[in-house]
Amino acid sequence: MVILYIISDRIYLISMNLGVFALLNLGIMMHSLNIRPVYSHIRHEVLSDIEGIFLMSPDEGISAEYIYITNYQVFCESVRNNPIPDKATIVIADFDDELLQNADKSLMDDKLDYNLIATDTSLYKLHNMLNRYLISHKNLLLNLHLHSEYGISNLIKLIGKQMNASIILMDLNFHCISASTLVSDDTPLKRNFDDHGYLNSKIVTGYFLDEQILKAPITAKVSDDNMFAYFSPVHVNSEIEGYLLATSVNEEPYSRDTFYTLGVQLGNCIASKKENINFKHVSFNSIIQDLTSEETPDLDALQLRIKQLKIKPKPYMRLVVTEFARRLGYTEDSVLKEAHRIFPNDNMTFHDHYLIVMITGDTSVFPLKYVKDAFELFLKKYDGRAIISRPSSRTRGLRVFYFQSLHTLKLAWRLNTDPESRSELFSRYCVYHVIDVCSQYISEVDKSSDIIYLCHPGIVEISRYDRAYNSNLRQVLFTYLLNDRNIAKTSKELFMHRNTTIYKINKIEELIGEDLSDGYLRFQLIFSCLLIRFFELGQEKEVQFTSYERTRNKFKDKTMT
Template sequence: MSITFKRFIEHFKGKTENVYLDRNNEDIKFDDAKLITQNQIDYCENFIYICKTSMLQEKIRNKENISLILINDNKTCIENFFRKSANIIEIKENEDIFQIYNEIREIFYEDIQIANDSAILLKASILENGIDNIVTLASNILKNPIIVIDSSFKILTYSNKEDILDPYWRKNITKRYCSYEFIVGFKNMKRKNKNIKDDEPYEFTCTESSILKLISGVKVNNKHIASVIVLECKKKFSPRDKEILALTSRIIAQEMKKNSFYRNANDVGYEGLICDILDGILVNKEDIKERIKSANIKFSKNLSVFAFNISNYNYKNKYLGYLTDNFNYTFPIKDPIYYNDKVIIIEETGAFTNSTKVDKKIKDFLISNNIYVGISKEFSDISEAKKYYIQAVKALDIGKILNSKNNSTFYSLIQLYDLLGSYNTLDYKDFYSPHLIKLKQYDNKKHTDLYKTLFIYLKNNQSMEKTSEELFIHRNTTRYRIKRIVELVNIDFSNIEEVLNIYMSYKITDYLKKTSSMF
């Protein structure tokens, strides 16, 4: 039995006037409940007793380690009545004593049911009947359908499909994958609610599926690897459901722990391979070749990793499954993988990009859905995918610092900034060219704009026309400014080393300024 006094406090909180706790005995577990009668003589420590205060006898005042639920029908000062510490819940005087007693009996009955149901689940685990059988048993006990998803939101298994009445989840099961709308909503909910713990069941609803869900995390070696979802389809959730679900999650964790390469039957190939490489489970090239061969997977010789950040996706006013459908339409070549809060695609370098530019179709897709992508450098050996995945993620992060309006960032264009990021003590002032310092000082004194003009001029390959267009000034004004810059700092624009030095000084100081302002 696992019924504590705190459980009664929680159950009767809407009917309670006061609670008195014996701090030395508040964690006691109860075996049964009794109504106090006129002839009551003995009181057991592991029983909870129910009565009206008008029926209390003098001899009970000195009883130790007693736990009571009292309806105060005669205005007794309970705190002064008992000479010894006791656990007491004082119920409002208008409550029916028999109703209170029946509710307590229901709690004990429910606890017995939980014990019996737990025994059934534990027996299935001992007999090693597998996760599918455990999920079916748990679903029968909870009288609601269950779905198990892994940390990449792939559906691993589920109970009877006929019990899943929600069209949204029936569609997810058909695709064997949660929609990106659900993923975004789920992640946002967890990010906002810091009190949620993976190993404690919690309730969740989302805009895509209004049906209430009970979710519990599955952990192996303290790492979250899956979630068990119960859908409130056939029966309303009860308090006992959380206990059964928590036990189910622990049993599933033990089953998954037996096989570190556990994957759904539909996932023995591409996704399983990529996840294992990114997780560092697969590192040996021969093992990787064997997995590729057995799964009959073919990879191009010119690959890139595309890492998409969908956390800012706004799904309002869009139909159910819009983002998933558009991902499949825009990137039809390979199934995307959801990994570490990002959508990952590994594909031939030229499939979606041209040099260091994304195709217009991709660009429009990113902008219209507020999605950002980081793109790695090209590689040919899939065993090195983890290295290039890291590049793609860094491109995402650095791209956000450099220009939050640009939805795509190539690692090849920001590699220098990644190098700078490995030095924590860099001060952007150390990279200022003396020429730029002088221009800054002149601008501050004369209220001119030579510092910015020089940067735009160098960025546009020393083109007067393009510089003028970008600055919205006349070409003669640009020409005058460049002449004044030469007079002030004596720059030789024909010296490529000097020009490169100044341009890189601009870029590095700008980046380090932005990063320093973030911390």
């Protein structure tokens, strides 16, 4: 049959068999019609190529291309006279519990390869209900077929308007591909999607209370606020390639069929390449999971996936890795929502309780454009600390920098190099990171785990003096060297009088016995200070020096002379 449509002065020729109701879901049809089954044996739930409804006759053969309605007496006569083909569908009307108890068990065997449903609905009512349903289903198919020429988003808007529902088409990672949402929709699912642009399997299965929904033909739920929610996988060439979610303020009689049929039509559109849709939308969460996995991932493939992110990254990438000291009654959703305000143009996700943000730039020295004060307030509010990795243009470097940042976070909590800042560049802790890694192997190489043997002897002398006289010469030296031996800056930072600083520097030079103008010496002294600081604060160990009493006496003797 050829149908001519004229819409907005444009002519469409559609060739289709109006007598065929492709992919009719029997379970959804029975639920939509509110038909209570007294007995149900559904062997083939999805009916293909159904041409209509027949009243069963004992004198006529049965075809799998029709749905047959009958009563129990005619059904028994027909089965005796004509074999029932596989995949046939028969609905028995006027059937009750008493008939079920006395029914011929051989005719209602669960091993039979056809669909058999018995209901207490009257024969005439059942016939009319099914006919109206099939007419509505046929009109829906025709409407979807016609509007599919305009693309997937048009189909979703059409059904959203028809169902008075918010409808979201998502990829396998629950990221939005296309959507039509209602302003009045205020369900938890819709709010979460509005906030983040994606859901996750825990949110979906937690809402519907069943992990099987990810494979079920369609699942519906009524929420506490009387909103109806529908969830269904979308199949492309028999494989699940995405999900369809709808939330509505009411449930129309044929809502489930409409929603299910939309999913089928969307799958057909994608399979037929009518619209170039990247159904396997790349999720930043999935990238981070692969990037941080124990086994080394395919880094080249990961590089391509990063380029396909919804928020397009620039060539050079840094990771901001944030850890929260303890749970303060917040949810990951609330944290992400606030983090999005600070990093509005960056990809982010939670992974193993760490908040991961990927900030990007055009060069390896790109500036950090987020508002540091806002980030510091955010970290203080949620009792968090963040390490900002070095930049990399390749996933290989990004993977290394992630693990560096993760390891450094543990040190940052203890060392706290800057009490005024909760976020630091990795470079601030790089030396501590190297010391920590090396400390794990020192006993194998040096045959001793005593850190004192790695320090410059001048720092050992100063540390002994500090312990003997409860002074702070090592801190003064460290600050002095970090400030390029500037007396004024050192005094200001340590809140000391200039003359006191000069006196202590002279004492330090006396104990070291070397000229601080030597650049390599200054490097060794700074490194030794960091080494001792790492073990005292990072490892919470006290560095063991030699006998203090003998050292103290030596210092006393020097002082007397």
